[in-house]
Structure formats: structure tokens, C-alpha cells
Amino acid sequence: MTKRTRRRLAGLACGALAAVALVAPVAVAHAEDHAATQDVLNRYQQKAGPGAAVHAGRGAEAWTLSSGSASISQNRPITSADHFRIGSQTKTFTAAVVLQLFDEGAVDLDAPIEQYLPGVVTGNYDGTVITVRQLLDHTAGLTRDAAGAKAEADGTYTLAALVGAAMDDAPQGAPGAGHKYSNAGYLVLGMLVEKLTGQSIGGAITDRIITPLGLTGTSFPARGERALSTPFVPGYQGIRVGGFFFWFDATTLVELSTWSSAAAMESTMDDLVKFQRELAGGGVVSAKALAEMRTTVPVAPGAPQGYGLGLFTMPLSCGGQAWGHNGVLPTGHASITMVTDDGRFASAVTNANFIPADPSALDVVDTALCEGE
Structure with a gap:
């Protein structure tokens, strides 16, 4: 995997600032057994947040490595049970519900969105041309983010208000x-x-995915809810002055209803691995629906990576490929979870919304997935 390709995939997340973190690595259990992964994780953490961790394994075997600290107020490792905002990993949950509706015959992926939401995709867009599939694989040409939406009296946002505001923005491209x-x-x-479904998006994801899979560390926030469940990884933003960082806690900085079905959820590395493994193994959608999710378009001309329906594929340095998603949010969390069809898995997180390029989070999960192969 080239550095250029890693940068392209890193750009799939919600967006971030770049900086260099100067935090000493913390030695944790299993580091001696996974020295290559620990080395990459340490170097990644030095360019990411105050802390970083990876939870990986194969089949029933799992291990967790941490570097730096989960908090600037105490020196403790990030664990696989710590909660954090998963950003755009939320998209895989949203896409999975849409594909369940496809399995139920309620959605035709190649039907225009106007068929289901008349008069919603309008303004600078044509909902009679844009399909459900194009929304799922980001080929609809819609603006990247919804801007200028009117808030409710309590400061939260409805999906209708956000989408309505986005219709006034210029397209990124043609459908x-x-x-x-x-x-x-x-x-x-x-x-x-x-x-x-007749449910809120959070209710549908909870009833269809979170509860059936027993993802006890995963939740979709109610409008106005910003706090993470305990234990959690605080998220940070910061600035560099000379050779030092000044961090500030951004954990509850964002009104999460602005991200909703695109990026609002919280989870843990344990749960994200379980979800992606269940999805890959047929425990969330049918084999037919999973094949649709894995039908990809290039993320950029000539790029070997592809984006499907709420999933992207990552070629591995040891051969083969992994499937999953990444996520970054201004709450100060950046993460990625990838799995392979032969039972390997890796989920990584850092507690700042930075996207280092060399090494990147993709390098961390690639090393974790390939170590010992």
C-alpha cells in the first residue's frame, strides 16, 4: 500500500487537523508478543492524540496494545472496552439497516430516492436521478456536509432541517x-x-443491530445527548507551541444531531470488531446484500481501494484484503475497524481528531492484521 493511497483512504473520514503529538508511549501487556504492531502504534501515536490503541486478533484470540495515555489528567492505557465517538463508522450501521430493508423487499438499491422521499432531494439536486445506491457509495454528487441548517429551540437539529439546508449547496459532481x-x-x-421503518434512525439501528448483536457498549445518541458512557476515552483538540502540545477536552464539544446517521454513534473497539465480524459472517444482512455492500467504486482514479455501500476495502501488505470503515469527529476521536474473511480483525483509536499520514491508522491495522502471516 503506497503512502498516497493511505492518504486517500484517510480522507474518507469526516475531516481533521494535522499535528504532531509529543506523548511518551506506555508499555502494555502483549507488546512483547506483537513488537511490530507496537512499534507502528507508538510512531502513530507520536503524530496523533495523547493516546492510541489497537485491538486485534484472529478467531477467538484477541489482544490489545496501547501507547500514550487515554487521558491527559492521568497516565492510563486505552482499553478495548473504552467508549469513544466512532464518527463515520456510523455509516456502516446506517448502510446495514438500508441493506436489511433491501433484504425485506422494501428498498430497490437502483431506484431513485424520489420514489421513497418525494420532494426531499431537490433544489440543486434531482432526486428522480439520484439512486439509493449512489447515496450509499458516495457517487450521488451531494455536497460533503450540510451547512446552514436552522436549529431547534433546544439547539439540536432534525434530519429534515439538515438535509433541506444541504439542498441549497453546490454539488460535488454529477450523479x-x-x-x-x-x-x-x-x-x-x-x-x-x-x-x-417508522422509527428514528437511532431506534432502527438499536432494534435491528445493536440489541440483536448484544453490542452493550454501542449506542446512538438522543438529540442533545453529548456525554459518553463510562469508561470512556476523552477526546482532545490542541495546538502546538514549539515542542509542546496544549490539549483541550473536546469530548462534548459537538452537538451530535448535526452528524446523526452519518457519524454520531459511540462504541468500543470490542463492539466494533464484533459488529464488523458479524456483518462479514452473514449475521447482519443476507449473502446477497453483503455482496451488494462489497460492490465497490474506486475512491480515486487508479486507486486499488474501493468504496462499497458503507464499507471500504483495503489491500493488505501480506496479501488479500480487509473490509471496514474509519471515522473522525471534532469530539477528538479518530478510529478505524477492519476485518478479513479468514477471521482476522483490528480496530484502532486515537483520542484526537488528527489523521497522521506516515505512519497512518491504516498502517497500524495493516501491521496488526498481517503480523505473523
């Missing part, structure tokens, strides 16, 4: 013309789920 990452498109998909 079907190529991959143009769009959080706004996944807000439209949230409205689609709500229309077809």
Missing part, C-alpha cells in the same frame, strides 16, 4: 460521475430509514 464523499448523503439515508 454516477465518481466517488465524492458526502456526509449529507448519509443524512438522506437516515431519513429513508425513518420513512420506511
Whole structure:
């Protein structure tokens, strides 16, 4: 995997600042057994947040490595049970519900979104041309983010308000013309789920995925809810002055309803691995629906990586490929979870919304997935 390719995939997340973190690595259990992964994780953490961790394994075997600290107020490792905002990993949950509706015959992936949400995708867009599939694989051409939406009296936002505001923004491209990452498109998909299920998007994800899979560390926040469940990894933003960082806690900085079905959820590395493994193993959608999710478009011209329906594929340095998603949020959390069809898995997180390029989070999970192969 080239550095250029890693940068392209890193850009799939919600967006971030770049900086260098100067935090001493913390030695943890299993480091001596996974020295290559620990080395990459340490170097990644030095360019990421105050702390970073990876939870990986194969089959029933799992191990966790940490570097730096979960908190600037105490020196403790990040664990696989710590909660954090998963950002755009939320998209895989939203897409999985849409594909369940596909399995139930309620959604035709190649039907225009106008068929299900009449009059919603309008303004600078044509909902009679944009399909459900194009919203899922980011080829609809919608603006990246919804801006200028009117808040409710309590300061929260409805999906309808966010999507309505996005319709006034210029398209990134023509429908079907190529991959143009769009959080706004996944807000439209949230409205689609709500229309077809009669539930809120959070309720549908909870009832259809979180509860059946026993993801006890995963939740979709109610509007206005910003706090993470305990134990949690505080998220940070910061600035560099000379050779030092000044961090500030951004954990509850963002009104999460602005991200909703695109990026609002919380989870743990344990749960994210379980979800992705269940999805890959047929425990969430049918084999037919999973094949649709894995039908990809290039993330950029000539790139070997592809983006499917709420999933992207990552070629591994040891051969083969992994499937999953990444996520970054201004709450100060950046994460990624990838799994292979032969039972390997890796989930990584750092507690700042930075996207280092060399090494990247992709390098961390690639090393964890390939170590020993």
C-alpha cells in the first residue's frame, strides 16, 4: 500500500487537523508478543492524540496494545472496552439497516430516492436521478456536509432541517460521475430509514443491530445527548507551541444531531470488531446484500481501494484484503475497524481528531492484521 493511497483512504473520514503529538508511549501487556504492531502504534501515536490503541486478533484470540495515555489528567492505557465517538463508522450501521430493508423487499438499491422521499432531494439536486445506491457509495454528487441548517429551540437539529439546508449547496459532481464523499448523503439515508421503518434512525439501528448483536457498549445518541458512557476515552483538540502540545477536552464539544446517521454513534473497539465480524459472517444482512455492500467504486482514479455501500476495502501488505470503515469527529476521536474473511480483525483509536499520514491508522491495522502471516 503506497503512502498516497493511505492518504486517500484517510480522507474518507469526516475531516481533521494535522499535528504532531509529543506523548511518551506506555508499555502494555502483549507488546512483547506483537513488537511490530507496537512499534507502528507508538510512531502513530507520536503524530496523533495523547493516546492510541489497537485491538486485534484472529478467531477467538484477541489482544490489545496501547501507547500514550487515554487521558491527559492521568497516565492510563486505552482499553478495548473504552467508549469513544466512532464518527463515520456510523455509516456502516446506517448502510446495514438500508441493506436489511433491501433484504425485506422494501428498498430497490437502483431506484431513485424520489420514489421513497418525494420532494426531499431537490433544489440543486434531482432526486428522480439520484439512486439509493449512489447515496450509499458516495457517487450521488451531494455536497460533503450540510451547512446552514436552522436549529431547534433546544439547539439540536432534525434530519429534515439538515438535509433541506444541504439542498441549497453546490454539488460535488454529477450523479454516477465518481466517488465524492458526502456526509449529507448519509443524512438522506437516515431519513429513508425513518420513512420506511417508522422509527428514528437511532431506534432502527438499536432494534435491528445493536440489541440483536448484544453490542452493550454501542449506542446512538438522543438529540442533545453529548456525554459518553463510562469508561470512556476523552477526546482532545490542541495546538502546538514549539515542542509542546496544549490539549483541550473536546469530548462534548459537538452537538451530535448535526452528524446523526452519518457519524454520531459511540462504541468500543470490542463492539466494533464484533459488529464488523458479524456483518462479514452473514449475521447482519443476507449473502446477497453483503455482496451488494462489497460492490465497490474506486475512491480515486487508479486507486486499488474501493468504496462499497458503507464499507471500504483495503489491500493488505501480506496479501488479500480487509473490509471496514474509519471515522473522525471534532469530539477528538479518530478510529478505524477492519476485518478479513479468514477471521482476522483490528480496530484502532486515537483520542484526537488528527489523521497522521506516515505512519497512518491504516498502517497500524495493516501491521496488526498481517503480523505473523
